[in-house]
Amino acid sequence: MMNKSALVIGGGIAGIQASLDLANRGVKTYLVEKSPSIGGRMAQLDKTFPTMDCSICILAPKMIECFRHRNIDLLTYSEVKEVQGSAGDFTVKVVKKPRYVQADKCVGCGTCADHCPVEVPNEFDSGMGVRKAIYLPFPQAVPRVYTVDKDHCLDCGLCKSVCTAKAVDLEQEPAELELHVGGIVVATGFDVYEPLRITSYGYGKYKNVITSLQLERMLSASGPSGGRIMRPSDGRIPRTVAFLQCVGSRDQRFGYPYCSSICCKYAVKDAVLIREHRPDSEVYIFYIDLRVFGKGFQEFANRAKKEFGVKFIRSSPGEIREDPETRDLTLWYEDTLTRTVKSLKVDLVVLSTALMPRSDSAELAKILGIDTDRFGFLIPPDSVGHPVDTQIAGIVGCGYCLGPRTGDIPDSVMQASAAAARLSEILMSGSL
Amino acid sequence: MDENVKYALYLGCLIPARELSYELATRKVMPALGVGLVDMEGTSCCGPFAIQSLDYTGWLALAARNLCIAEKMSLDIMALCNDCYESLMMVNQTLKREEETRDRVNEILSVAHKKFKGTVNVKHTMDVLCDDVGLDKIRSKVTNPLNGLRVATQVGCHLVRPKMLHAGVGRGFEVLDDLVEALGAEAVDYDDKEICCGGPLRDIDDQLSRSLSNRKLAALKRANVDCVVTACPFCYIQFDLGQLEIKSLLREEYDIPVLHFVELLSFAMGMKPEGPQLREHRVSIDRIVRKLT
C-alpha cells in the first residue's frame, strides 16, 4: 500500500513548486529547508529575465502559499539525517536545528535584532552587507521567525530581555522527528563558484572585482546598498562596468567544464539594468559564445545591443590589473573578431561565475543512496528518457541539483512539476 | 638545516663563458651558507628552447645525459640558470613519468654509455636558498644589511611557470622579493613585473626582443629603483647588455644597474666584489657597491 505523502528536500523555487503541485494534488507534503527561510536563490535575485519581474515579488506569494497550505508541513532550519525504505514507504529522520527562538511565539517584530550588539557578514547578501547574530535572513522571509546564529552569539541575553513576546529561548535543543512518506523530491539547488583560483583576475585581491551574485544583491532594493550599484572600494557609482563570462564555467583547469547556461542571460539583463540605473554608463560584456538561447532571450539580447547600447566583445580577457591609487581596473584582452590586443580601463568588473554543486550534495546523496556525477550533482541514469528519475524508484530530482542538465527558473519550475507528476504516478497507481 | 647539504653544480654554457660574476659569487656564497658544491665532469648544454623545439627526442637525450652525470655522483643538481633548470627539470620529470620514453632515450644514450635511472632531483639556486638554507639563516648571515636600497626583481619565467605546470607546486614571482627583503633591502613592485624579458627572441627577432626589454626597463625607470636583480643569466644579459643596445639603437638611456641576486647576497654578507665581477657589468654597478661598502 502506497503512503500518499511526500518529502521535498530544499525550499527554493523548485522545491516550492514541487510541494505546491503535490499538495494541490492531494498529497501530504513535508518541505524540509536547511536555512531559516524558504525562498532559495530566486529570493536573492533582483529582477528576472526577460520579463523584468521583481524576483521576490513573484516568489513571495508562492512562499506564503506554501506556508498556508493545509497539505504542506514546512520544516525550515531542518536537515534530513537518514532515509530508509523504498518507493511508497520511506522512513525519514529529520533534525530540526534549534533557532533559539520559539516559532509559535515570535511575531517577527525585529526588536531583538535592533538590540543585538553583534554584526555578522550577511550570507544572503553574499557577504556584502551585515546582519545581527539574531536575524531574519531577508524581509520577506517565510516563516517570519527570527533565528539566533550561535556561532557568533555572545549569549549576552539582550534579545531575550527585550522580546515582548517572550519568544527567545537560548537553551533550545535540537529536535528529531521521523516522517513516513511515499516519495521524495530532491531540490537542493546550487552553490556559486568562488573564482579564487583564476589568479590573473584578482578576485579577492582587487576590491572592485565582484561576482554576479554580489551584483544582484547590489541591484536589489532590499540589498546592502538599497538598489544602488557602488564600487566596494570607495562607494562611487561606477560609470564603466565590464562583465566577464565563463568564469569557472567551460573551464577544464580552474573550474568546471560544463556551461552553467544562465550566465549569458543574466549578464545581458544586469547590463541593461545598469544602463537604466545610470544612462551615461558604459557596459561591456566579454563573452566567448553568447548563449542567449531559449524563449525571448535572443530578442532581448538584440534589444540590449541596439536600444541599450550594451557593448559585446567576443573575448576572454587575459588579466586584470588594479591601479593601487584609484583602484580602477585595467583589462588586457584580445578582441577576437578584429584580432587586436587592447587594454580597457573600467570602474567595476563583474565575474559571471559558474554554478556548482552544494558543498554537502555528496553527503545527502549518500544518505539517499543515489549517484552523483563527477562534480557532485545528482545524475539521472537515463537523462534523456527519464530526466527527473534517480536510480531509486520513488526518489526524483528537480532544479539545479540535477546540475547543468537544468537551465534557468522556468526549467526548474517545469522539472519541479514533472517531478511531482512522477511521484503522483507512483503514489496514485503504484506504477514505477 | 642539515649541515652537510651537497649539490652537483650545473653551470650550463652561458654562465661559465659570459657571466663569471654569477659563478664566482655562487662559489663563494653557497659554502658560506653551508651548502657544498661539487663540479660536474663533462656536462654539455642543457638543450634550451631553440633546441627543444627542433628535436624533441634529441632534447630529452641531451638533458638526460647531464642528469646521468649527477646520478653517477648520486647528488641532486643545483642549476644556476633558469633555462637549464627548466630543461633538466622537465626532462627529469618526463622520463621519470613515461616509461617507454625513458627506454627510447636510454637506447640513444647507449652511444654515450649512459643510462638514465631517475634517482636525482633538479633544483634552482633560488630553491636551494629558500628550501635548504632558509630565509632565517640568510637573515642571520647578513652582516651588511642593505637598508634603504630600492630593488626591483626579475625572477624569469622559467623558474616559476614550468614548476606550476609540472610539479603543480612552486613559488610565485614573490620568491625573489622575499629573498631581497631578507637582506634588508626594499623590494619594489613595478608594471609588467611578471612579463618575459624578451631574451628568448634574441637572434630570432631582435627588434621584438628589444622592444620587450625596453618596455620593462621603462617600467623599472618609472618605479625609480636603485637596481634590478635577476635569477636568470638570460634576463641578466637582456637587461645589462640590452641597455647598451637600446641606448645605441632606440636612443633610450636608463642606466639601471643589473645584478645577479647571488651577487647582492654576497655584498650583504660583507664580501667584496672581485675585479672581473665589476668589469663584467656593462652598466656600472659602482654606485651600488659604493653604497654598500
Next chain:
Amino acid sequence: MTSSETDLQFILSQIHARARDPGFMHEVANTVRGEGVLSCIQCGRCAGSCPVGRLTVKYNPRRLVEMVNLGFKWEALFELSWLCLSCFTCIDRCPQGADVGEVVFALRSIAARDGNIPKGALAMAKSLVETGRIVNPTTSVTKQRASLGLPPCETVPEVAKIARKTGFSKILGLQ
C-alpha cells in the same frame, strides 16, 4: 594598442586565401606537444596574456591555432610559430588546457623536419652539436678562468654522437 601601418599591411595580406593543407590540423594534433589544437575554443585568453601579442599583431597565439586548424601551414610554420617567447603565460592561463605554448614546440619541430629553421636557432644548434655548447668562452675568458682557478669548459664530443643517432645532425644539414 592600435595596429601600426605595417600591421595593417599584414592583416590585408592575410585576407587572401592561400593554398591550405587540409590534413595539417591532424598532423599537428598527432605530433608530440601538439594535441592542444583540438582543445582550443578560441576564447582568446592566451592572446590577451601574450607579451608579444601586445607589441605586434604578427604573433597571436589564438589565431595561430585557428590558422593551424584551417590548414594554413605556411603562415603557421614560417611567420608565426617562431615569435613565441615560451614564457608559458598562455599555458598558465588557458582554461581548456589547450597549451598554445606547447603547440608551438610541435609546429617548430615540424618546420625543422622540413628544414625550415631561422638562422639564429640554426647557429645555436650547430654550435651545440659540434662543441656540446651553445655559447663557448672566448680565449680571454678561458685564460681568465684558469687564472681564477675555475674549471675549464671543454667540448663534449658525445653530443655529436647523440645528435647523429636521433637524426638531429641530419635536420641541421650536418653529415
Next chain:
Amino acid sequence: MTILEEPRIGVFVCHCGINIGGVVNVPDVVEYAKTLPNVVWAEGNLYTCSEAGLSSIKDSIKKNGLNRVVVASCTPRTHEPLFRSTCEEAGLNKYLFEMANIREQCSWVHSHQPEEATMKARDIVRMAAARARWLEPQDEPEVDVSDSAMVIGAGISGLTAAVTLANQGFKVHLVEKDPQLGGITRRLGKIYPTLQDSSEIIDPLIKTATSNKNIEIYTSATLKDISGYVGNFKVALKKGAEDVKLDVGTIVIASGALNYEPPKGSFQYRVLDKVVTQLQLEEMLAHGKLAEPERILMIQCVGSRIGEVWTYELSDMTQSFAARLLSKILGAKKEEGWPYCSKICCMNAIKNAIRIKELWPKAHVDILFSDLRTYKEYEDFYRRARRLEVKFIRYIREIPPGIVEAPDNKLKVTVYDTLAGVETEFLCDLVALSTPLCPSKEDVMLARMLKVPLGPDGFFMEAHPKLRPVDCQSDGIFIAGTACGPKDIPESIISAKAAAARASILMANKKLKAEALTADVNTDLCIGCGLCEELCPYGAHKIEKGKSTTIAALCRGCGVCAADCPRRAITMRHYGDRQILAQVEAMMAQ
C-alpha cells in the same frame, strides 16, 4: 443596492515592523479609524500577517461581532488570500474583507515625508472603510471538472503527457493528425548526447500508450471545434470519415513544431541538390543514403536569429575590409526566417558531425557557426567533436558563405573566418543547413479554436514565462513540448510531464471554485442586443432566449461588458458602482 445589515467594521492597521510604522504614525491612523462611520473596532498590529495578528482578527470578529474587516497593510497581491481565509476561519464571508495598501502606496514611496504619509494613510483607510460598508457576501460558483483529458498531438511530448495522466487513472483522448504516432522524433536517426537510436525512446512510449486502456487514440484526426470551459470542454473532431464528440475536463496542447524550410535560393537551397537541411542529412544518415564524403560543411543559424546586426564587430574592422563587407551587405537580399534562437541546432549539427566522423574518420566536417550554443553539459559534446577533429569556423551574417558548383560534382564554399581574419574556400560533397524549429500554420487555427494567444514568435504563449511555463492564460489548457518553443527531447519530456501534473491537479479535485468577481446580468434591463457577447474576450456571455447570460467559469471579471452595456444591465459582483462610488466620495470628503 442597500446595506443589508448595519455594518460593524473592524480596522487592523499593520506596522509591518518599521516598513510602515517607521514612517506612518500608526497609532494616529488607528485613532482616526475609530472615528469613521460604522467602525466599531480599530487596532494596530506589529505584523498583522503574523500568527499573532491573524488570531487577533479572528478573536475580534467574535468578540466585537464584526461583519466587515479592513486590514491596512501591504499589497493584496501577496496577502489578500491570507486575510480572506482568516476571515473565513472566523465564519465571515471572505468577500466582506477589504484591504488598504499603506505600504507600497504610502510608507515606501513617501519614506521622507512622515506627516504627509500619515495623512495619506488616513485617506486610504477612510476609502477602504467606506467601501467596506457596501460589501456584500458572495458565494463562489462551483464547477464540476470532468476527469478526462484531451492531448493534442502524439509526438514525444503528447505521448509522454498522455501516459503520465493515464498512469494516474485519468481517461485520456490522444488526438493526432498524422496516421501514425511519434511525431518528428521518428524522423531523427540518433539522439544527442547519448547517440542512442531515437526508436529506443519513442517505440516503448508508443507501446505503453497504445496498450494503456485509459488512453483512447485518434489518428488521422482533425479537430473541428472546441467550446466550453475549464472542467467542461466540448470537442468535435473528425477521425477519417466518422465524427467524434468528446467531453473533457482539461486540454494539453502538444502540437509540436515544424522544421523550417529555407526559401528557394537561400544558400542555393533547392537550386543545387547538394545543399540540404540538417534534418535531411539526418535522414540520409539514418537510411544509409550517404556515400563516404571527402568533406561535409554545415551552416548554423539558417533562418534563425534573423534581424541581428553585429555592428560591434563591424566597427573596428580595417577600412578596406569594411568596404568589401558593405558591398556584400548591399548585395545580399533580405533574409527570411525567425528572430529567435532555436537552441537545438548546435547539438544536432555536432551530433551528425560526430556520426560522420565515426563512420568515416578520414572525412572532413566543418561547422560554420555564429555562437556555439552547446549549453548545459552539452559542452562535453562539443569537446568530443573537437577531439574528433571536427572543425568549427565562426562566420558572420554580414558575409554569408558563398556556394557555387565546382568540377567533379562538388560544391565550392567561400567562407570568411572572423577568428583568423582569413577568407578561404572549401570543396565539399554536401552542404547541410541547420534550420530552426518553427511554429506551424495550423497553430493559428488551433489557437483560435482554443481562444488562447500565440506569442510574438508564433508559438503558444504561456501564462507566465518564469513561474507558469506550461499553463495557458485560459484555465484548464496546458502546453507541452515544442508547441511552446524549441526544445530538445529531455526538455520536451519534462514539459510534458509538467503539463500533465498541472492538468491532473484540476481533474483530481473534481470540483473547481470560480472567482465570485463575475458579471451579473439584470435580465429585466437586458434587451439581448448581444454587444456583451461580441465584446467579451473570454466568451463568457451567451444570448439565450433574447437575454444575456454569464458563464461564471469563463468570466474573468474584466468588466468590459458592464462598461459598455447600453442598458447598464450588467454589474460586476464585488465591484458594484455603489462600492466604487463610496470610495470616490470618501476620497473627496475631508
